[in-house]
Amino acid sequence: MEFDIPVSLMKLWSEAVKLWSEAKSTGSDNINDKINERRSKTLDSTMLLATALHWATSYCTSAKHAAEYTTNMQAYLTTLRDLFPHTDLRTSHHNALFIGEMLLRFGPIHGWWMFPFERIIGLLQQVNTNSKMGTA
DSSP states (O other): OOSHHHHHHHHHHHHHHHHHHHHHHHTOOSHHHHHHHHHHHHHHHHHHHHHHHHHHTOSSOOHHHHHHHHHHHHHHHHHHHHHOTTSOOOHHHHHHTTHHHHHHHHOSGGGTOSHHHHHHHHHHHTSOOSSOTTOO
């Protein structure tokens, strides 16, 4: 997410976005302009998310890391509301706003994130615990 997707989008859409910027300055208004405007906003949103992830997943943390993460995450969520005005934000979006504070309290995210535990829970859910062969 931090590199591959933003770079791929930029390579795919950079020429189209450049043409859109030029057309916008000349006053042109057609369907391609609207598509390119949406692409530009989507690219901006993706870059904000990638930047927030970069600050959050660093192996060191500081007040600057927390502030940069929070600023980029808030901007990302704002762009989501702009791109998808009729879609409600989810609980995970709300929770993401607290990660900056958690970086300050608990240190680098790699020390306390839950992905390893969630994987173990997934493996444990596949274990037969009812003492009956062949049934879960």
